[in-house]
Amino acid sequence: MQQITSFDPEILELPFYEDRHRRLAEALGTWCDARTDLWDEVRQEDPEKAGLRLVRQLGEDGWLAFLDPESGAEGLPGDHRALCLTREALAYAEDLADFAFSIQALSATPVIRFGSDAQKRHYLPRMATGSLVGAFAVSEEEAGSDVAAVALRADRAPDGGYVLNGRKAWIANGSIADVYVVIARTGGAPGALGLTAFLVPADTPGVRVGRRLDALAPRSFAHLDFEDCRVPEDAVLGKPGKGFVIAMDLLERFRMTVGAAALGFARRAADTALARARTRSMGGAKLIDLQLTQASLADMDVQLNAAALLVARAAWEADRGSRRFARHSSIAKLHATEEAQRIVDTAVQLLGASGVVKDSVTERLYRQIRALRIYEGTSEVMRLTIAGTLDTRRAARAARDI
Ligand SMILES: Cc1cc2nc3c(=O)[nH]c(=O)nc-3n(C[C@H](O)[C@H](O)[C@H](O)COP(=O)(O)OP(=O)(O)OC[C@H]3O[C@@H](n4cnc5c(N)ncnc54)[C@H](O)[C@@H]3O)c2cc1C
Structure with missing residues (x-):
């Protein structure tokens, strides 16, 4: 597989993924890498205009086709791994692109899963081309x-x-x-x-x-x-x-995708920090030669790996129809968003003053990562959800040791 900047190829090789996911990752990563001009342009635009432009572009280029199951495109509701990989790549490239994609998918998914035939026919084809925004x-x-x-x-x-x-x-x-x-x-x-x-x-x-x-x-x-x-x-x-059931069904499926987006932001931050550490001269050496820097970079790498594995596991659990997938979705969201916040902060620190300059990559990531610990279930709510799904049979067995 060609090296795509937004993904860790060793994670993609894991048996959590199938070849169609690897093909998707390669195609999407290549698409994102080729659109640096678009990302630069939308950052300068009014965010509402940029949002509309990006939904239309994603639709035109086929990345929303799966929102119309009649189109024959693969994707939700059956493929959470594809959804997570897409968010990871888009978040790595540009926050607004991930936002445009995720909210369109978030609003179309209840129609896919609970809509009448007439509602599906009325809304989904246009949501899948990006001509109707949800x-x-x-x-x-x-x-x-x-x-x-x-x-x-x-x-x-x-x-x-x-x-x-x-x-x-x-x-x-x-x-x-x-x-x-x-x-x-x-x-x-x-x-x-x-x-x-x-x-x-x-x-x-x-x-x-x-x-x-x-x-x-x-x-x-x-x-x-x-x-x-x-x-x-x-x-x-x-x-x-059934409104509460519909809302929870949606949130449980999308929480892991918030973790995937956090992973995209965090990987971009870690890559930026590594690039800086390799070139920045410090006391006759390079920043990367200093052991404190190496410790920071190693911690980032461990956090990235853990987040990527938890997101992959949650998506795989959902795709195989596990009844406990919602638990894994919460675990993935909690860990990936909290660790991404730390990774982005460490990247800012490693870049020094240049890390906080307005519109630099790290300054943008520092602002963009924060809300992910709040929306679609705060970190505190995730902890409560996870605690509520702990395996009490284990506790019953362990009680013998007390
Ligand atoms: C960028 C962004 C986009 C959003 N997009 C949407 C959207 O498209 N659609 C939509 O409907 N909503 C959206 N939201 C709203 C989001 O879902 C809510 O902000 C979120 O659910 C938290 O609710 P709240 O802001 O009212 O905080 P509150 O619920 O008031 O929580 C405040 C604090 O109390 C804590 N808390 C809550 N319950 C407990 C508890 N039992 N024990 C301990 N602590 C607790 C929370 O963790 C938090 O720290 C968005 C929010 C943001 C920031």
């Missing part, structure tokens, strides 16, 4: 980690359908999406039981983009306001009352 809206200002606290109401309209009232917060692609997957409260059932998913086109009267938010890493990011927003009966995605 967003996934579950969070609210008072309901982030606690999804069961969602308060946006969807009440039955007297003449059929539903009327949505309330607000969604922190929505990626919120200001540029053509369709929102919205989790809303229907009926009187408490907590998680009373939620339903809806497909709401952005031009539906009564829904509008609220406050646009400036994030540490600029991108389309906004609150959404719903005021007497009427949607027909067939806007319901899946079954009424």
Whole structure:
């Protein structure tokens, strides 16, 4: 296999992956390596314009084709390894490209997995070409980690359908999406039981983009306001009352992909630090000749390997249909995002002052990595999830030793 900058070829050779994954990695890595001009251009553009441009480009070049299962392209819902490899390569190349890809996949996946035939026919072909942009809206200002606290109401309209009232917060692609997957409260059932998913086109009267938010890493990011927003009966995605299940199904599948993106950022940071250490003169030697530097680079390498293995394992568990894949998805997200933060910080340190100059690779990575420990389940929520899936049979056996 040709050497592709974004991947570790030794990891790709592991039996977690099949030849089609290696072919995907090679094709995608080559595509990313050949597009440095595009990455330079989008960084200079308004993030909303850049987001739209990148979704269209990814669609035109076929990287979103798998979002329409009818197209015959391989991918989700059956291939989490492909999804992770794609995020890893795109994150290595450019944060905004990973963002464009991931939010499009995040919003199309509930339609693939729970949509009616009519919904699939209506949305997926255009999402797969990038001509229709999606967003996934579950969070609210008072309901982030606690999804069961969602308060946006969807009440039955007297003449059929539903009327949505309330607000969604922190929505990626919120200001540029053509369709929102919205989790809303229907009926009187408490907590998680009373939620339903809806497909709401952005031009539906009564829904509008609220406050646009400036994030540490600029991108389309906004609150959404719903005021007497009427949607027909067939806007319901899946079954009424199953909104929480749909949201969790999605998050459990995508958490490992956040780990994969973190891996892409971290590998880029580690490569940059190594390049700098090899060329920077220090006390008559090179920075890399100093043992403290070697220790930092070795730690980075160990962290990268561990993160890559955990992401690969989680994706493999999901693809083979393991019932415990969600546990591995949380483990991969927690470890890869936390370690990526450390790796990027170490890279900044090794570059010295040049590491914090605005728009340098390390300065960008330093801003871009932070949110990954928060969205799609914070590190604390990941720890709680993992703790909840510990194997109690082991504890029963070990109790004999106490
Ligand atoms: C860049 C970005 C993009 C996002 N995109 C989207 C999107 O597209 N769609 C969407 O719906 N949402 C999106 N979000 C929102 C995201 O999902 C929430 O920010 C996240 O779920 C955390 O919720 P919160 O911000 O309300 O924090 P809170 O839930 O208020 O958490 C605050 C702190 O409390 C901690 N905490 C929570 N529960 C516990 C507990 N039981 N024990 C101990 N500590 C706890 C958390 O870990 C955190 O440290 C995005 C957020 C960001 C930053």
